[in-house]
Amino acid sequence: MTEAYRAELSPEAQKAAESTWLKENIVAFWSTAYAGYYDGGRGAIVIDTTSTGLSEDTPFHYSRQDLVEEQADEISRQLAELVADYDPESQFVAVFIRPRATTHSEFSMFQMRLGEKLLQAIAAREGQSYSPEASGVTTAETPELEPPDLETLMAWEEEGGCEATDGCWVESDGVCSHGHQSWLLELGLI
Secondary structure: HHHHOOOOOHHHHHHHHHHHHHOOOOOOHHHHHHHHHHHHEEEEEEEEEEOOOOOOOOOOOOEEEEHHHHHHHHHHHHHHHHOOOOOOOOEEEEEOOOOOOOOOOOEEEEEEOOOOHHHHHHHHHOOOOOOOOOOOOOOOOOOOOOOOOOHHHHHHHHOOEEEOOOOOOOOOEEEEEOOOOHHHHHHOOO
């Protein structure tokens, strides 16, 4: 991903590469954001792609809201608005610092939302006792199948489709003929 990302991409392709990479590494980012919020309050994940591009070695850290607000530039003001607005029980904010060689913005911001089932799957995988507050939203029918792991989701996405929550094969953002949406939709990944 590093060479493709560092090459001159359109703004849309660059943002898509960043979004995909965030989703591929969502467990690490969610864990950092969740711990950062409970240790120091609202904030954002800052991802520095200036030297490594998008790779497993890309450095990132959690920056508290007060540190973001100390900056007096337009980018920090926009980031501060996202940080003030997200729901820390199911969302996190991420900002990419891009290489200066790009002709587009040197920054890219995301407000990522995780579905309740993905939050539960991450908590189970990491042995956490995380339990988000009930949102008051109920579904008409709860799927019988267990949520797939992240590796399975990534493999399905590479195949160009996904299982629905009842096991039918559908497009990644699709709903089967029985009315069940894909796991990627159900888990809030797309």
